[in-house]
Amino acid sequence: MVTIKDVAREAGVSVATVSRALNGSASVTAQTRRRIAGVAARLRYVPHGAARSLVTRRTQTVGALLPDLFGEFFSELIRGVDVAARARGLQLLVSSSHGDAFEAATALRAMQGRVDGLLIMSPHVDAGFLREHLAPSVPAVLMNTSVSGKHYATLNIDNYGGAHAMTRHLLDRGYRDIAFITGPADNFDAAERLRGFRAAAKSARTQLLRGDFSEESGYRVGKQLVAAKQRPQAVFAANDMMAIGCLFALIEAGLRVPQDIALAGFDDIPIARYVNPPLTTVRVSIAALGQGALEQLVARIDAPDAPPRARTLDCEIVSRASSGLAAGPYQSLHQRPKSRKHHSSGEIS
Amino acid sequence: MVTIKDVAREAGVSVATVSRALNGSASVTAQTRRRIAGVAARLRYVPHGAARSLVTRRTQTVGALLPDLFGEFFSELIRGVDVAARARGLQLLVSSSHGDAFEAATALRAMQGRVDGLLIMSPHVDAGFLREHLAPSVPAVLMNTSVSGKHYATLNIDNYGGAHAMTRHLLDRGYRDIAFITGPADNFDAAERLRGFRAAAKSARTQLLRGDFSEESGYRVGKQLVAAKQRPQAVFAANDMMAIGCLFALIEAGLRVPQDIALAGFDDIPIARYVNPPLTTVRVSIAALGQGALEQLVARIDAPDAPPRARTLDCEIVSRASSGLAAGPYQSLHQRPKSRKHHSSGEIS
DNA sequence: TTTTCATATGAAAACGTTTACATTCGGCCG
DNA sequence: CGGCCGAATGTAAACGTTTTCATATGAAAA
Numbered sequence: 001m002v003t004i005k006d007v008a009r010e011a012g013v014s015v016a017t018v019s020r021a022l023n024g025s026a027s028v029t030a031q032t033r034r035r036i037a038g039v040a041a042r043l044r045y046v047p048h049g050a051a052r053s054l055v056t057r058r059t060q061t062v063g064a065l066l067p068d069l070f071g072e073f074f075s076e077l078i079r080g081v082d083v084a085a086r087a088r089g090l091q092l093l094v095s096s097s098h099g100d101a102f103e104a105a106t107a108l109r110a111m112q113g114r115v116d117g118l119l120i121m122s123p124h125v126d127a128g129f130l131r132e133h134l135a136p137s138v139p140a141v142l143m144n145t146s147v148s149g150k151h152y153a154t155l156n157i158d159n160y161g162g163a164h165a166m167t168r169h170l171l172d173r174g175y176r177d178i179a180f181i182t183g184p185a186d187n188f189d190a191a192e193r194l195r196g197f198r199a200a201a202k203s204a205r206t207q208l209l210r211g212d213f214s215e216e217s218g219y220r221v222g223k224q225l226v227a228a229k230q231r232p233q234a235v236f237a238a239n240d241m242m243a244i245g246c247l248f249a250l251i252e253a254g255l256r257v258p259q260d261i262a263l264a265g266f267d268d269i270p271i272a273r274y275v276n277p278p279l280t281t282v283r284v285s286i287a288a289l290g291q292g293a294l295e296q297l298v299a300r301i302d303a304p305d306a307p308p309r310a311r312t313l314d315c316e317i318v319s320r321a322s323s324g325l326a327a328g329p330y331q332s333l334h335q336r337p338k339s340r341k342h343h344s345s346g347e348i349s
Numbered sequence: 350m351v352t353i354k355d356v357a358r359e360a361g362v363s364v365a366t367v368s369r370a371l372n373g374s375a376s377v378t379a380q381t382r383r384r385i386a387g388v389a390a391r392l393r394y395v396p397h398g399a400a401r402s403l404v405t406r407r408t409q410t411v412g413a414l415l416p417d418l419f420g421e422f423f424s425e426l427i428r429g430v431d432v433a434a435r436a437r438g439l440q441l442l443v444s445s446s447h448g449d450a451f452e453a454a455t456a457l458r459a460m461q462g463r464v465d466g467l468l469i470m471s472p473h474v475d476a477g478f479l480r481e482h483l484a485p486s487v488p489a490v491l492m493n494t495s496v497s498g499k500h501y502a503t504l505n506i507d508n509y510g511g512a513h514a515m516t517r518h519l520l521d522r523g524y525r526d527i528a529f530i531t532g533p534a535d536n537f538d539a540a541e542r543l544r545g546f547r548a549a550a551k552s553a554r555t556q557l558l559r560g561d562f563s564e565e566s567g568y569r570v571g572k573q574l575v576a577a578k579q580r581p582q583a584v585f586a587a588n589d590m591m592a593i594g595c596l597f598a599l600i601e602a603g604l605r606v607p608q609d610i611a612l613a614g615f616d617d618i619p620i621a622r623y624v625n626p627p628l629t630t631v632r633v634s635i636a637a638l639g640q641g642a643l644e645q646l647v648a649r650i651d652a653p654d655a656p657p658r659a660r661t662l663d664c665e666i667v668s669r670a671s672s673g674l675a676a677g678p679y680q681s682l683h684q685r686p687k688s689r690k691h692h693s694s695g696e697i698s
Numbered sequence: 699t700t701t702t703c704a705t706a707t708g709a710a711a712a713c714g715t716t717t718a719c720a721t722t723c724g725g726c727c728g
Numbered sequence: 729c730g731g732c733c734g735a736a737t738g739t740a741a742a743c744g745t746t747t748t749c750a751t752a753t754g755a756a757a758a
Contacts, residue, residue, distance in 0.1 A: 003715085017736085023716085028736075028737085049462035050402035054716095054742090078427070079419055082443070086444075086452075094427070094443055109395055113398035113401075114440070274624050365708060365747080381707090404713050404747080405746065
């Protein structure tokens with residue numbers, strides 16, 4: 001391995017001068033700078049990141065702790081983070097907690113000292129967990145969390161508002177008897193979506209069906225609905241994958257969507273527009289979530305003592321055929337239509 | 350920040366003993382070990398990764414350089430890598446080259462000294478690029494590359510074999526007039542798939558239509574086909590996204606798939622099973638690709654002087670309704686059916 | 699009792715940077 | 729012509745670990 005000493009020796013200067021020349025900072029003659037740059041290039045010198053981090057206390061790396069890496073949601077999220085990170089010259093260290101609190105703790109520990117800040121999204125992470133496993137000196141931004149924004153920077157999707165708006169959307173279309181497929185019991189997003197549904201559907205006939213965000217659970221619920229003696233007019237699933245599972249169960253049974261039963265989801269994952277009929281859903285700009293979280297984190301790294309912010313990201317209703325809209329013109333994944341925004345909630349703290 | 354010195358002072362021992370106790374290695378009394386562990390826990394001591402890396406020459410981190418992070422393919426790939434990495438206690442540093450050779454070089458440089466090894470997949474990376482930007486001391490595994498396995502460890506999908514098998518599959522089903530939608534001109538996978546198609550379709554009537562792996566390009570080709578005076582009996586797209594774009598163009602024009610025209614893709618991205626009709630395609634286990642690559646990398650890190658291996662991953666044909674199969678029972682994303690494997694190619698070097 | 703030896707612990711070097719401080723050098727002002 | 733100043737460069741400390749080597753301690757062997 002070629003180190004800064006090799007470059008210094010070869011260029012006939014001290015290591016300090018090499019460091020200065022290569023970092024472009026202090027006063028170095030243009031001539032020596034050129035000479036050093038030449039030698040460094042010839043030797044293929046690459047500074048040792050760990051050594052540099054040790055003294056500068058900066059790693060130029062941010063960590064992202066996610067519950068899982070499976071599926072389109074996290075793919076989009078990581079992409080959003082990556083875009084914002086690369087714009088700032090930051091590297092991205094990813095890790096998944098795999099639904100296990102112990103693994104989450106391990107990952108968190110492993111990342112400390114390797115990153116300048118942390119993006120955290122995990123159902124097991126609550127205030128106590130953080131106090132236990134996260135050094136107060138490490139800047140962090142929590143996503144989709146129930147943890148109060150009082151002590152930590154947070155960035156949440158407006159789950160409540162989105163679910164509320166979608167429920168109103170269904171009511172507006174004349175559906176008066178609406179079933180809601182819930183998410184996992186301990187999930188914050190799921191709870192908020194249910195809360196939004198309940199608040200908006202007070203006047204309607206409703207029923208709750210238990211799901212867990214998985215496609216299978218949606219399918220099971222669909223089968224239940226098919227077998228039930230009295231079917232609701234519309235089904236609102238707490239996420240798209242369950243809606244899709246449900247859709248397949250309904251279609252298999254020969255029911256027509258939306259004529260026999262309308263359907264709506266939440267997330268607007270890419271698949272949503274490809275199923276038949278295309279799925280009405282609540283769009284959360286997942287990439288924007290990642291991007292926003294990273295920007296918040298950078299702000300926190302730059303000013304660790306500023307009071308943490310608690311941001312909330314708006315959702316919008318995307319009305320497609322599954323809730324009664326006629327099939328529109330073809331639109332590919334990259335030409336997303338702008339739909340109407342529901343009430344804005346915006347900045348809270 | 351609490352360092353090893355703080356722990357040592359608090360526990361009344363030297364830093365060396367703390368290090369030994371915490372790393373569990375050398376001879377330390379059970380009693381002192383306990384005392385030190387207690388103090389470390391109380392102080393919430395977390396070793397500084399950079400400092401440790403500096404002296405051990407290990408970062409416990411591997412880097413992955415991908416062309417992009419968009420879409421299901423990379424999501425699956427990263428997941429596969431992550432699973433294998435976590436099994437070995439390795440962290441994962443991701444970066445995307447965004448289709449730009451300069452960015453790829455920058456990312457590559459930024460990663461050196463931060464990782465123990467590199468997973469590289471990028472169309473711009475050829476032998477010359479590597480010689481220029483990758484230190485020979487950094488172990489690396491190249492994925493989906495045209496670079497010879499002579500000097501670098503490589504892991505390729507059996508694009509040729511998969512395309513060959515799919516073409517035979519279409520011929521077996523009686524389609525004698527087959528169009529092929531190509532991928533980008535400079536893409537290695539695309540070229541191999543075309544080669545496989547050509548080799549298998551010698552006896553059939555064929556035509557080539559230019560695409561670029563994007564859904565839009567598939568849609569354009571579909572429109573072309575609809576307008577053409579003589580349509581092929583089947584269309585084989587070099588990837589699923591183009592097949593899906595094409596499918597939408599055909600359906601929009603009122604054509605029935607597969608009755609009027611059969612369709613097949615390549616990759617078996619999750620969406621493939623959700624479109625109507627479900628898409629016949631060539632499955633490459635993307636997660637297995639990522640997993641295999643990481644395992645190869647680990648082997649290379651452990652034995653840098655062993656000759657590099659050039660592995661090839663088998664594909665399998667997944668026959669769904671778009672090529673004439675009757676609609677089967679419902680299957681969710683997690684219950685993937687095992688289909689027949691095409692001829693194995695296996696280990697090459 | 700003395701010698702030997704294993705075992706537990708400590709002291710200090712090393713890893714590759716950056717940077718505060720010291721030094722050199724030439725030119726300018728008095 | 730001498731002292732001073734600023735610019736360019738060098739010296740060495742510091743960052744937080746691990747690890748080699750040395751040392752102390754006690755037990756077993758003689």
